[in-house]
Amino acid sequence: VVSDVPGLIEGAHEGKGLGLTFLRHVERTKVLAIVIDAAAIDGYEPMQAYETIINELRAYNPNLLEKPRVLVLNKIDLLQPEHIDQLRVQFADKESYLVFTSAATGEGTSQFVDVLFELxxxxLSTEEPIAESLTMELPPLPEDFSIRREDEYWVVEGRWARYISRYDTTLPWDFQYVQREIRRKRLEEMLRQMGAKEGETVVIHDKAFEIL
Structure with a gap:
């Protein structure tokens, strides 16, 4: 069951707007996905919007904050990379799962689905069988990239490389996602076909990895 709870406003726990109706639906869910407008088009700064939602959940029923959840910062296609980096730092200690997405371009949506499926x-309770797979039609990620040799490094460039470089590989979940993307692209296989050897360094846009 998926419950879409649009725009919890301040005072929702007191019945403002359709707050109580929405919050009753939230109680039935097993996982929460808090989606924030990262571009602040609606006039609410991302942190302000996040704190409003958390405060309303806490005021209505503190147990709601015990549910597993993921924080999604959407509309990143409207932001500059440095702004995304600032938001990543700002929200780093707020949630265990933090995903940046663009519903318009599809960027980050694959990671979002992966996180939801894991959570x-x-x-799921033992009475409800765990689905063997979760499929969803998603816009394709940027596919084009190129590989070249530069001195002692292998350099991967292009839209896909820039997309991957946005993830903070010092964070466990981001690192795991980047590793999955590298495997999905069969990047190491392509590098070996070009002569790359174990232990050599490959630079994807501005992030360095060691070939295993």
Missing amino acids: ISTT
Whole structure:
């Protein structure tokens, strides 16, 4: 069951707007996905919007904050990379799962689905069978990239490389996602076909990895 709860406003726990109706639906869910407008088109700064939602959930029923959840910062296609980096730092200690997405371009949506599937799979009760797979039609990620040799490094460039470089590989979840993307693209296989050897360094846009 998926419950879409649009725009919890301040005072929702007191019945403002359709607050109580929305919040009752939230109680039935096993996992929460808090989606924030990262571009602040609606006039609310991302942190302000996030704190409003958390405060309303807490005021209505503190147990709601015990549910597994993921924070999604959407509309990143409207932001400059440095702004995304600032938001990543700003929200780093707020949630265990933080995903940046663009519903318009599809960027980050694959990671969002992966996170949801992981959280749902680990919280489903024994009475409800865990789905073997979760499929969803998503806009394709940027596919084009090129590989070249530069001195002692292998350099991967292009839209896909720039997309990957946005993830903070010092964070466990981001690192795992980048590793999955590298495997999905069969990047190491392509590098070996071009002569790359174990232990050599490959630079994807501005991030360095070691070939295993």
